[in-house]
Amino acid sequence: MVGSRKTTSVDEEVAEVGKVVVEINGTMNEAGARGLLRKGDVAQVCLRVMCMAASVTALSFMVTAREASTVSIYGFQLPVNSKWSFADSYEYLVGVSAAVVAHSLLQLLINVSRLLRKSPLIPSRNHAWLTYAGDQVFAYAMISAGSAASGVSNLNRTGIRHTALPDFCKPLHIFCDHVAISIACTFLSCLLLAMSAIQNAIWLSNN
Amino acid sequence: MVGSRKTTSVDEEVAEVGKVVVEINGTMNEAGARGLLRKGDVAQVCLRVMCMAASVTALSFMVTAREASTVSIYGFQLPVNSKWSFADSYEYLVGVSAAVVAHSLLQLLINVSRLLRKSPLIPSRNHAWLTYAGDQVFAYAMISAGSAASGVSNLNRTGIRHTALPDFCKPLHIFCDHVAISIACTFLSCLLLAMSAIQNAIWLSNN
Numbered sequence: 001m002v003g004s005r006k007t008t009s010v011d012e013e014v015a016e017v018g019k020v021v022v023e024i025n026g027t028m029n030e031a032g033a034r035g036l037l038r039k040g041d042v043a044q045v046c047l048r049v050m051c052m053a054a055s056v057t058a059l060s061f062m063v064t065a066r067e068a069s070t071v072s073i074y075g076f077q078l079p080v081n082s083k084w085s086f087a088d089s090y091e092y093l094v095g096v097s098a099a100v101v102a103h104s105l106l107q108l109l110i111n112v113s114r115l116l117r118k119s120p121l122i123p124s125r126n127h128a129w130l131t132y133a134g135d136q137v138f139a140y141a142m143i144s145a146g147s148a149a150s151g152v153s154n155l156n157r158t159g160i161r162h163t164a165l166p167d168f169c170k171p172l173h174i175f176c177d178h179v180a181i182s183i184a185c186t187f188l189s190c191l192l193l194a195m196s197a198i199q200n201a202i203w204l205s206n207n
Numbered sequence: 208m209v210g211s212r213k214t215t216s217v218d219e220e221v222a223e224v225g226k227v228v229v230e231i232n233g234t235m236n237e238a239g240a241r242g243l244l245r246k247g248d249v250a251q252v253c254l255r256v257m258c259m260a261a262s263v264t265a266l267s268f269m270v271t272a273r274e275a276s277t278v279s280i281y282g283f284q285l286p287v288n289s290k291w292s293f294a295d296s297y298e299y300l301v302g303v304s305a306a307v308v309a310h311s312l313l314q315l316l317i318n319v320s321r322l323l324r325k326s327p328l329i330p331s332r333n334h335a336w337l338t339y340a341g342d343q344v345f346a347y348a349m350i351s352a353g354s355a356a357s358g359v360s361n362l363n364r365t366g367i368r369h370t371a372l373p374d375f376c377k378p379l380h381i382f383c384d385h386v387a388i389s390i391a392c393t394f395l396s397c398l399l400l401a402m403s404a405i406q407n408a409i410w411l412s413n414n
Binding site: 088089125132136139140144145146147148150152154201204205 | 295296
C-alpha cells in the first residue's frame with residue numbers, strides 16, 4: 001500500500017513538473033510571438049518616420065528652389081528668374097509631397113497611439129487593405145511626380161536638342177541643386193511607401 | 208415482419224434519395240466554383256490582352272512621332288526638326304513600353320497554355336508572388352515613363368516660362384498629337400497592370 005502510494009505521488013509530481021514545463025513553454029512561445037510582432041511593428045514605425053522625413057525634405061528643398069541670373073542666347077544677355085512655381089511639374093511634386101507628408105503623419109500617429117495602448121498595429125483585414133491601398137496610391141503618385149520633375153530638369157540641364165538652346169543649369173546651379181535633392185528625396189519616399197505596402201500585402205497573405 | 212421490411216426499404220430509399228441529393232448538390236457547388244474560377248481567369252486574360260494592346264499602341268505612336276517645321280523666335284525663322292529620340296524622356300518611354308509588351312506577351316502565352324491544358328491560372332503562392340512583383344514593378348515603370356514624358360510635353364506645349372520661348376506644339380502639332388496619344392496609352396497600360404497586381408494580391412490574401 002505504501003509502495004503504491006509512493007508511486008502515485010511520484011506520478012503526481014511528474015505530472016506537476018510536466019504541467020510547469022508546458023506552462024513555461026507556452027509563456028516562452030507567447031513571448032517569442034510578441035517579440036516577433038514587436039519587430040514588425042518597429043519596422044513599420046521606422047518606415048513611416050523615414051518616409052515622413054524624406055517627403056518633408058523633398059517639399060522644403062523644392063519650395064526654396066529659386067534663383068535669378070543671366071543667360072546668353074545667341075549672344076543676347078537675357079535675365080532669367082527661376083522659381084519652382086514656374087514649372088507645372090514642380091508644382092505637382094510640391095502638391096504630392098505635401099499629401100504624402102500628411103498621410104505619413106496620420107499613419108504615424110495612429111501607429112504610435114496603438115503601440116502605447118499595446119494593441120496590435122494592424123487590427124483587422126479591412127484596416128490592412130485600407131493602409132495597403134493608401135500606401136500604393138501615394139507610391140504611384142510620388143514616382144509620377146519625381147519622374148515628371150526629373151524629365152523637366154533633364155531638359156533644363158541638357159537644353160532642348162531640337163533647337164540649339166544652352167544649358168540652363170550653368171547660370172542657375174543653386175536652383176538645379178535644390179531641385180535635384182528634392183527629386184532624389186521624392187524617389188526615396190516612393191521606395192519607402194512601396195516597402196510599407198509590401199509589408200501590408202505580406203500580412204494580408206499570412207492572416 | 209412485412210411491416211418491418213417495408214419500413215427498412217423505405218428508409219433505404221430515403222437514404223438513397225438523400226445520397227443523390229447530396230451528390231447533385233456537390234456537383235452543383237463544384238460547377239459553381241469552377242464557373243467562378245473561369246470568370247477570374249477570363250478577367251485575367253482580358254487584362255493581359257488589353258495591356259498588351261495599350262503598350263503596343265503607346266510604343267508605335269511614340270516611335271512614329273517625328274515632324275519638320277519652322278518656328279519663329281524673336282523674329283528669326285528657325286528650322287525645327289522634332290523626333291522622339293531627341294528627348295531622353297521619350298526614349299525612356301519607348302524602352303519601358305517595349306519591356307511591358309514583352310512582359311504582357313509572356314504572361315499571356317503562359318495563361319493561354321494553362322487554360323488550354325485546363326490547369327488553374329495561378330498554380331502556387333510562389334507563382335502568384337512572382338506575377339504580383341512583376342506587374343507591380345512594370346506598373347511603377349509605366350507611370351514613371353508616362354509622367355516624365357508628359358512633364359516634357361507640357362513644357363513643349365506651354366514653352367519654358369522663365370525665358371520667353373514660344374509654344375512648340377503650334378508648328379509641330381502632328382508630333383505633339385502622336386506624343387499625347389502615346390502618353391495616354393502608357394497611363395492606361397499602367398492602370399491595367401495595377402489592376403492585374405491587385406487581382407494577384409486578392410488571390411494571395413484568400414489562398
